[in-house]
Structures are given as structure tokens and as C-alpha cells.
Amino acid sequence: MSQATKRKHVVKEVLGEHMVPSDRQQIVRVLRTPGNNLHEVETAQGQHFLVSMPSKYRKNIWIKRGDFLIVDPIEEGEKVKAEISFVLCRNHVRALQKEGLWPQAFSEVAEKHDDNSNRQTQPELPAEPRLSEDKSSSEDDSDLFVNTNHIIPFLLGRFFPLTVHSLSSSLALTF
Template sequence: MSQATKRKHVVQEVLGEHMVPSDQQQIVKVLRTPGNNLHEVETAQGQRFLVSMPSKYRKNIWIKRGDFLIVDPIEEGEKVKAEISFVLCKNHVRSLQKEGHWPEAFSEVAEKQNSMNRQYHESEEESEEEEEDEDEEAA
């Protein structure tokens, strides 16, 4: 499989699929990225540890501070205690909240991000309307 085809399938998997964490999996928030495909995360209970990014996501999916992930625990790790199994986008977070699978500790953070995104898009729309008005006045 070519690199482009692989990337297409991985992106479709992340954007399209709706995933609910199993009993062993947990939802975590990314705190920082120290490098080497490792990410420091925090659980809803406040526990911090490193997670590794599987090779299928490397150079295909980008994770930044504040993103939410579903991780699988790794038994043999001392520092790295889990592996990323799914990257949650905004739509996934909303659907998990509606279904009641979202941890209460992350509810405030997710709502803040949603309201910030709404404010950004509203201000963007207002500036577009102002530009259209200016263009009409100039004509």
C-alpha cells in the first residue's frame, strides 16, 4: 500500500468512525509532547503519564496540547503506560457527552473549547459580513 493510500485510510478512520471506550480503555487529555512520538497525558482522575503513538498514526495524524484521546493500557511500561488507540475530534467529544460516556472532570474543558470555537467562528462570520458591506459601498 502506498503512503498516500495509507494516509487516506487512517484519516478516514479517525474522522469518520465513532468510538466508545471499552472497559480497559480510558479518555485522556494531552498536556504536552516531549518528542519521539510520546505524549504526556492526564486522566480524569488527575493521573499523569506518557503514551506512545502507534506507527499507523505517525506523520498522518497530528496531536496538539489540549486534544483528547482514547488509550489502551500497556502492562510492561514504567514511564510509558498506554498506547493511543483513537484520536477524538470535536464531533466525537460532543457525541460522547450526549451518550453519557464523557468523564465529568473533562466536561468543563470541553465546553470551554466549544464556546471558544463558537466565538471564533462568529467573529469570523462578522468580519466577512463587514468586508462584504465595504465592498458593496465601494461599488
């Protein structure tokens, strides 16, 4: 299976499938990502531990702080105590809340997370158009990125007192 096909199936599984946690699984919230495909999470009871991301999700699904996961416990781990089995999106959280399977400790956090994501999707428009800013930004191009890997002919004239015509004739003589 190619990488693109694998990614397509993983994304389809995460976005489309409705997942209900089993008795062994639990819902957790991501606190931070220390690296190496590990995520520090918090349970509804307030316990903090690390979870590992399985290889099928790596470079296919991105997990950020505040996201909710369903994890399977790992008995042999000291620091890493669980493995991610499912990444919950906003629709999954709403469905679990309607079914009464959502932990009460995460109810307020999920509502705030929903409100913040809704606010970010609505762009704020300025009250008045500001024409003076547009004029000044077009006049001041000194802050634009300049690629120093390419020598532009008009810049050569700045460093060498040769014109472009004399530069081309002198280059022909030196090589």
C-alpha cells in the same frame, strides 16, 4: 499500500468512525508533547503519564495540547503507560457526552475547548476600513525579503561602477 492510500484510510477512520471506549480503555486529555511521538496526558482522576503514538498515526494525524484521546494501557511500561488507540475529534466528544460515557472531570474542559475553537473560526472584521495603512504599506518595501542567492543586474551597478552594457562587455573579455 502507498503512503497516500494509507493516509486516506487513517484519516477516514479517525474522522468517520464512532468509537466507544472498552472497559480497559480510558479517555485522557493531552497536556504537552515532549517529542519522539510521546504525549503527556491527564486522566479524569488527575493522573499524569506518557502515552505513545502508534506508527499508523505518525505523520498522518496531528495531536495538539488540549485534544482528547482514547488509550490502551501498557503493563510493561514505567514512564510510558499507554498507547493511543483513537484520537477524538469534536463530533466524537459530543456523541460521548450525549451517551453519558464522557468523564465528568472533562465536561467543562471540553465545553471551553469547543467555545474557543468556534471563536477562532469567526474572523473579526475592523469597524472602519483604514486606507492610510494600505498606502503606507505599499510605499515602504524595505522590510520585504530579499533573496541574496541571486545577483540582480541593477544591484551590480551599486557595487561596481559599471553599467549593465559595460558589465556585459567586460564579462565577455574576462572569460
